Amino acid sequence: MAKSKENEIILLNAVLAALSGVALLVAVWTVATDRFRSGVDMLFLVMVCLMLAGLFAINPLLWAFEKGFIRNPFDKTARAEVAGEHAHAHGGSDAQNILIWVALLVLTAVEVFLAYIHLNLTLMLIILMGLSIIKAALIMAYFMHLKFERMSLVLTIVPTLVVLLCLFVILFPDSFRMLNLRG
């Protein structure tokens, strides 16, 4: 690779890493100075900053993995794929798929049990959403084969969805005010 192109990549990654750092700083600053005294709005600001920090950090981190500056601790295939090796695009075995199905059924049973005992609404919402995200991740990873796809496809789909969904939720604090506005 030409030297100037190499420098360009380093510069771009440095800019992205700096942006990520700034977003992280704003989040930390908000928590340190405000400590959520202003309510949900601040929580959402922190969430958005953390999200942006993660988003900007993706590219420098990938570059660092590729160059071998950081060892990817958990994902051997991801490293192999960044290094240009062919992905083995096999899915899971039948036994594994049945296991995932059973796991999904068990998680659903837990959710229904929460409804059965009439758990407090807010607590139930939090637990249900957590369980649903786990279920969605299981379906996407195993049934929809995302775990066995190339890292570039996963990185195109998953962060995009997460960021867009977070952007939807930014409007949410308004709904808490709606009740008071009506008087």
Add this chain to the structure above:
Amino acid sequence: MAHVRVEEVTASSDWGGGTLPYRVGHRKLGMWLFIMSDSLTFAALLIGYSYVRVGSDNWPTPFPFYPSIIFSTVMTLALLSSSLTMVFAVSASKRGDKKAARKWLIGTIIGGLTFLVLHLYEWDHLLLDGMRPWENPWGDPMFGATFFSITGLHMFHVFTGILYLALVAIRINKFTDEDVEVSGLYWHFVDLVWMFVFPLIYLLSVDFKPH
């Protein structure tokens, strides 16, 4: 990797053209992009539902645990199981076993039809109870609007999914195994959306009052 010559790197560059950067065919990539946009549609509806629910002071929670929640749990079971049979259909067609793939696809269609029939039965029941998109006997009229639009859109997805799978099952000898896999992606997506609709619309509408 660090010692590869310049020409080789540029020639094998993912984005240099002539290669598949994602290592998937264009059909599969297209389905993934459709799934992304469609999940945003559902997310918008579900978040809109949560928004009006939080902003309302008489949101109804009319579903008794028995029979409503049990009924929708059975619907969930049907949809989840049809997802499993779809996985088997995809792996059968990957092995080149078209007959088995067709058999599993028919099993998936039966699961989807079960879901659809149960769902329509439930809608019929709610309509008889006097629930409409603009009014209901229990409280905030938006309850009916959100319920019918979200479950209705999902039901429409299940319906089109059944048609899609039926087409694949009928013409399975003409389709490649990637085509079967793409139809499987769509079916799993429909299942995935239900994993959010079921807790948010049904479980959080269980009757909190009597206890």
